[in-house]
Amino acid sequence: MNRRQFLAGGSATLALAAAGPAFAQQQRLRMIFWGSQTRAERTYAAADLFMKANPGTGVEGEFLGWNDYWAKLATQTAGGNAPDIIQMDYRYIVEYASRGAIAPLDDFVGTALNVADFDPLQVDSGKVGGKLYGISLGANSVAMMVNRAVFEKLKLPLPDASTTWDDFSQLAVEITNAGIRRGFYGAADGSKNEQIFENYLRQRGKALYTADGQLAFDASDVAEWFDMWAKLREAGAIPPADIQELDQQNIDTSLLTQNKVAVAYANSNELVGYQKLNKEPVALANFPRLTAESKGGHYRKPAMLFSVFAKSPNQKAAAEFISYFVNDLEAAKVLGTERGIPESSKVRDALSGTLDEVGKTMLSYVSGLGDLAAKLPPSPPNAAGEVLIAFQRTASGVAFGSQSSSDAAQAFVTEADAILKRKT
Amino acid sequence: MFLTPWLIGLFCFTLGPIVYSFYLSFTRFDLLTAPDWVGLENYRRILTEDPKFLASMRVTFLYVLFSVPLKLAFALAVAMLLNKGIKGLTLYRAIFYLPSLLGASVAIATLWRTIFSADGLINQLLWSFFGINGPSWITNPKYALWTLVVLGVWQFGSPMIIFLAGLRQIPQDMYEAASLDGASGWRQFWKITLPLLTPIVFFNMIIQTIEAFKSFTPAFIISGGLGGPVNSTLFYALYLYQEAFSFFRMGYASALAWVLLVIISLFTAISFLTSRYWVHYDD
Numbered sequence: 001m002n003r004r005q006f007l008a009g010g011s012a013t014l015a016l017a018a019a020g021p022a023f024a025q026q027q028r029l030r031m032i033f034w035g036s037q038t039r040a041e042r043t044y045a046a047a048d049l050f051m052k053a054n055p056g057t058g059v060e061g062e063f064l065g066w067n068d069y070w071a072k073l074a075t076q077t078a079g080g081n082a083p084d085i086i087q088m089d090y091r092y093i094v095e096y097a098s099r100g101a102i103a104p105l106d107d108f109v110g111t112a113l114n115v116a117d118f119d120p121l122q123v124d125s126g127k128v129g130g131k132l133y134g135i136s137l138g139a140n141s142v143a144m145m146v147n148r149a150v151f152e153k154l155k156l157p158l159p160d161a162s163t164t165w166d167d168f169s170q171l172a173v174e175i176t177n178a179g180i181r182r183g184f185y186g187a188a189d190g191s192k193n194e195q196i197f198e199n200y201l202r203q204r205g206k207a208l209y210t211a212d213g214q215l216a217f218d219a220s221d222v223a224e225w226f227d228m229w230a231k232l233r234e235a236g237a238i239p240p241a242d243i244q245e246l247d248q249q250n251i252d253t254s255l256l257t258q259n260k261v262a263v264a265y266a267n268s269n270e271l272v273g274y275q276k277l278n279k280e281p282v283a284l285a286n287f288p289r290l291t292a293e294s295k296g297g298h299y300r301k302p303a304m305l306f307s308v309f310a311k312s313p314n315q316k317a318a319a320e321f322i323s324y325f326v327n328d329l330e331a332a333k334v335l336g337t338e339r340g341i342p343e344s345s346k347v348r349d350a351l352s353g354t355l356d357e358v359g360k361t362m363l364s365y366v367s368g369l370g371d372l373a374a375k376l377p378p379s380p381p382n383a384a385g386e387v388l389i390a391f392q393r394t395a396s397g398v399a400f401g402s403q404s405s406s407d408a409a410q411a412f413v414t415e416a417d418a419i420l421k422r423k424t
Numbered sequence: 425m426f427l428t429p430w431l432i433g434l435f436c437f438t439l440g441p442i443v444y445s446f447y448l449s450f451t452r453f454d455l456l457t458a459p460d461w462v463g464l465e466n467y468r469r470i471l472t473e474d475p476k477f478l479a480s481m482r483v484t485f486l487y488v489l490f491s492v493p494l495k496l497a498f499a500l501a502v503a504m505l506l507n508k509g510i511k512g513l514t515l516y517r518a519i520f521y522l523p524s525l526l527g528a529s530v531a532i533a534t535l536w537r538t539i540f541s542a543d544g545l546i547n548q549l550l551w552s553f554f555g556i557n558g559p560s561w562i563t564n565p566k567y568a569l570w571t572l573v574v575l576g577v578w579q580f581g582s583p584m585i586i587f588l589a590g591l592r593q594i595p596q597d598m599y600e601a602a603s604l605d606g607a608s609g610w611r612q613f614w615k616i617t618l619p620l621l622t623p624i625v626f627f628n629m630i631i632q633t634i635e636a637f638k639s640f641t642p643a644f645i646i647s648g649g650l651g652g653p654v655n656s657t658l659f660y661a662l663y664l665y666q667e668a669f670s671f672f673r674m675g676y677a678s679a680l681a682w683v684l685l686v687i688i689s690l691f692t693a694i695s696f697l698t699s700r701y702w703v704h705y706d707d
Contacts, residue, residue, distance in 0.1 A: 067649050071669035078455035078674075099456035183542070241653070243542055245563030248648040386671045389650060397654045400565055423452070423465075 027314055029321055030083035031061040032076075033304075034069035036251060036273045038338060045334040050324050057317055065250065070385075077101045077309075084312040085321060088134045088305040090125070094379045097128035102307040104131040108319040114327050117344040125302045125376060134305030135322050138340025140269040141298050141366055141373065142195045144287060145254075149280035150262040154178050159263075159285040161372060165228065168288040172237035175262050186237045187263035188255045189244040191229035192395035194388050196265055199287045199297035200225060202374065213381030215416055222409035226398045230405060241399035251277055268362050269303045269340040275358050284365040286372050296374030300366060303340030341366050387416045449678035459675060466679035477680070479655050480663040483569060487659065488636040491576035496628055499580040503587035504617070517585070524581030533575075533645035537562055540571045562646050565656035572642050572657060583628040590624035591617070622703045630695055637688050640665065660684055 033043060040063045047059040062083070064072060070092070076082040077096075086102065096102045105113055109132065115123050118136075126134035144159065151158050156171055163171075172186025190196045198208045207216040232238045239260065247255050247264075251273040256264035266274065268284055275282050287297060306325065308318045325331055332347045337359040342348050355363065394412040397403045403411070449466055451459035470477050502520055506513055526532045539545045542560035550556040561567045594617065602612050618625075640661035643651065651658030651666070664684070668677035 067670075074455045074669065074672055096456070099454070101456045242560035242564040245653045246541055246560060383671070389666075389670070392650070393652065393654055396565075396652060400654060402565070402654065 026056045027317055028058045028060065029085060029314055029317055031059060031085040031087075031321075032069075032073065032083040033061065033063050033087035034066045035063055035087075038273050038276055039063070042335050042338055046325060046331040049328070049331050049334070050321055053324070053328075054320070057321075059321060080311055082309045082311075084309055084314050084318040086307045086309055087137075088307040090301055090305070090379055091384060093126070093134050093305065093307070094128055095382050096307065097131075097133040101310055102133050103310045103312070103315055104133060105135070105308060105319060106132050108316065112316050112319040113323045115323075115344075117327070117346045119343065119345070122302065122343045126305050128379075134302070134307045135326060136302035136305050136343050137326065138269060138303045138337065138342055139300045139366060140267045140303035140340035141300050141369060142199060142287065143266060143268040143271075143365060144285040145256050145264045145266050145271065145274050146283045146285050147256060147262045147278070147280050148283040150175060150180065153180075158283055159288065161286055161370065162292070163285075163288045164292065165288045165290060169232055169235065169237050172232065172263065173235050176236045181259075183239075183243070183260060185239045185243075185255075185261045187232075188247065188261045188265060189229060189233065189238040189241070189399060190265050191226060191399060192392040193265050194391055195267075196287055197225055197391070198377075200290070202299075202377075203290045203294040203297040207377055209378065209380050209384065211378045214420065215413065219406075219409040219413045222412055223406045226395065226405035226408060229395075230398065233399065241396065241401075244399065245396065256282070267303060267340075268365055269338060271358055271362050272336070272338040284361055286365075286369060289372075295371045298369050298373040299376050300369070300373060301376055302343075337362050381420060383419050383422065386419050390415050390419065445678040445681060448675050449682050451675040452673075453675040453678075454672045455674055456672070462675070466676050467683070469676070470679055470683055476655070476658070476663055480651070480658045480660045483651075483656065483658050484637060484639075484660040486569060487573060487576070487639060488633060490570075491573045492629065492632045492636050494573070495577045495580050495632060496583055496625065498577055499583035499628070500587050500621075500625075502580065503584045503591055504613075506584075506588060507591045517588070520584060521581035524579045530641065530645055533642045536571065536575050536642065537646050563653055565654045568647070568653060568656045572639075572646065575642050576636065576639070583632060586624060586628055587621070590621050594620050619704050623705060626695070626699055626703045630692060633691060633695070634688055637684065637691075 031043075031047070033039070035043075040061075043061060043063070047061060051057065051059055073082060073086065082101070086096075088096065088102070093102075097104075109115060113135070115135065122136050122139065123132070125136055126132055146158060148158065154175060156174060159168055159171065168187070175186035176184070194208070201207055201217050201221060204221065206221060210216045229238070233240070238244070239255065243260065244255070246258065246260075247253050251257060251266075251270060254264050254266070254274070255261040256274065257277045263285075265287075271282060271284055289295075289297075306322045308315050308322070312318055325335075326342070327344055327347065329347065329350045332342060332351055333354065335342075336351070337355070341363055342351065351359070352363070390412060394403075394408050394415075398405055398408045448459060450461060450463060452462050452465075453459035506516055506520070510516070523532075540561035541547075541563070544561075546561065547558035550558045559567065561571050598616050599612055602616060607615065638661055639659055643657040643659045643662050644665070647653070647657045647662075649662075649666075649670075651662050660680075661684075664677050664680045667673045667680060
């Protein structure tokens with residue numbers, strides 16, 4: 001019961017944590033989440049606090065990287081032995097809820113589960129078809145991770161709410177040309193980053209998906225998007241394709257962490273992880289504007305949610321654990337803002353005095369988006385994950401020069417449509 | 425009686441899943457809800473309208489075509505060197521066999537990624553000895569597959585051990601007689617060693633071909649699980665995994681697995697049919 005399996009990147013290590021005697025525990029809760037070592041340490045510390053406060057209940061957790069996580073969770077769900085508490089993403093909640101894999105939590109609200117101090121809009125972000133299937137663990141928004149030391153050294157202004165893509169391009173070119181070290185570029189190549197693409201579409205008054213799960217953009221949007229990045233690549237603002245491919249879309253392999261670029265793209269809550277792995281100070285900035293007037297590309301979303309497995313025999317205890325996780329002030333201190341800005345106003349107030357530099361940066365970023373932030377889009381359709389992979393592959397192809405922007409855009413839209421219509 | 429553990433294993437962990445996967449290949453199954461019978465739809469789609477199936481076939485065939493012959497040639501060459509009766513044979517044998525034990529493992533694939541990346545060992549050597557600024561091998565679609573072929577060839581240990589055993593079986597008096605007749609070493613190889621070794625070559629070829637078709641781990645680790653860049657390392661097994669566990673199409677993935685089984689069987693059958701023209705059994 002006091003054994004937890006640390007699973008990261010395929011290698012398993014076993015760590016022992018001291019907890020109460022096993023015989024005193026009547027029930028055992030299992031929890032699964034994705035994330036980095038930093039997240040794991042904080043989560044286990046909060047679980048230990050919960051076990052101290054509830055001597056009858058044991059909690060054991062398992063964590064994996066994002067890619068492996070969904071494969072494992074799907075397999076466990078199919079086998080009927082998924083953990084009681086499941087970390088859920090906004091991208092997948094519709095899929096899991098509509099197929100009956102996670103339990104509605106409405107009956108526990110007010111008793112085992114306390115969301116009284118939540119902003120009602122944020123509670124609703126965990127609803128599917130009017131029922132509550134997930135509790136937000138924190139709010140975040142997409143952001144640029146900026147190596148502040150590089151900007152200060154070159155006496156360049158940090159990108160802010162007034163920066164346009166043209167300004168950004170100039171900044172990036174200047175950094176590259178400054179030649180800080182061999183193979184150092186202004187910014188990472190974001191052409192295959194769906195989140196920046198979504199931000200770009202929203203600034204043009206479009207979106208990734210319509211409410212009924214169809215594409216909400218057309219090939220010309222994609223072609224212009226690829227062209228924008230091709231120009232940045234040509235100008236030397238971003239690295240060539242084979243360097244960009246070294247980024248495996250996690251904090252460890254990010255080109256910012258690898259010290260090859262001064263700007264990378266991520267979610268605001270990941271600042272905790274980025275700052276831990278980067279020696280130089282990391283700042284947050286919003287994505288650039290298309291024009292001085294454009295707005296509303298960003299939105300605040302649940303960084304992640306906790307859901308409860310539909311076949312869990314311990315649903316009430318699981319709800320109690322989630323409630324503790326999002327409301328308890330002691331737990332909040334160890335969790336900090338690593339999963340985003342806490343949703344409970346009481347927790348936010350209690351934390352505000354004790355926040356470290358990283359937490360303050362994040363809080364002021366997420367609450368200070370102003371006119372850059374607009375409404376939360378509907379949660380994406382089931383096949384969105386596959387469309388994303390097609391998007392990334394197409395963008396790589398353009399970056400390597402194997403296809404022109406317009407051909408690639410047309411091919412991608414055709415492929416994405418086929419994926420969304422596919423039945424088997 | 426003594427077979428019981430083996431039989432239980434066979435029925436529970438081998439035959440059961442095989443039969444179940446055959447059933448699933450005729451269904452739509454997303455892991456979360458119950459399978460839904462769709463008849464031959466999965467097979468129809470694989471064979472008529474799946475560009476990724478063709479892309480992964482192309483990658484896999486290229487890999488088999490290049491890695492297997494190179495690996496066998498390398499294994500045979502090293503086996504012949506070791507067969508010269510050098511001192512410390514067991515030590516060398518162990519050293520050369522080591523990559524095969526490690527080869528498919530996660531650690532080696534990660535190491536490979538580091539060696540062949542933009543500022544990896546290979547490029548540092550190229551830079552310091554030849555002044556060449558090398559590309560990032562593993563993340564460039566032009567070279568990514570070939571770094572995996574090199575990784576495959578490097579794991580020549582197990583065919584080498586088998587070759588070594590085969591070489592020991594060849595009677596020494598044949599070579600002595602040939603030397604007396606004035607045959608060169610090269611000629612002895614072509615006229616004595618290779619013909620007598622053909623059964624071993626055949627065996628190794630079959631085993632290695634099947635292994636190469638099933639290759640998964642190196643591409644999975646090196647491409648970050650997606651078969652990139654631009655599908656250049658989308659091995660068949662990787663595509664199958666993607667369909668099953670990234671896109672939750674267990675039914676379709678099962679159908680892909682059965683198609684692979686048919687392809688491997690065809691390959692093996694053709695090898696056996698043609699073998700009587702080039703494999704010499706000593707009788």
